[in-house]
Amino acid sequence: MPHPYVDKDECIGCESCVQICPDVFHMDDDNKAEADPEADDSTECVQDAMDTCPVECIHWRD
Numbered sequence: 001m002p003h004p005y006v007d008k009d010e011c012i013g014c015e016s017c018v019q020i021c022p023d024v025f026h027m028d029d030d031n032k033a034e035a036d037p038e039a040d041d042s043t044e045c046v047q048d049a050m051d052t053c054p055v056e057c058i059h060w061r062d
């Protein structure tokens with residue numbers, strides 16, 4: 001199953017993904033989003049967060 005990850009170099013810290021999908025995304029100490037490494041595409045809000053990210057820096061990886 002694919003897992004979500006955040007390209008932190010691109011993240012602008014808007015917290016949109018955390019608001020949309022708080023079970024998977026949280027902010028780190030540098031105000032960059034992180035995805036739960038155990039999360040996968042069975043959590044529907046991950047795709048919503050991805051689609052809503054203003055800089056499109058959330059991606060899937062296998």
Ligand code: SF4
Binds near residue numbers: 006012017057058
């Ligand atoms: S929505 Fe995108 S830019 Fe905003 S905090 Fe999440 S990963 Fe970063």
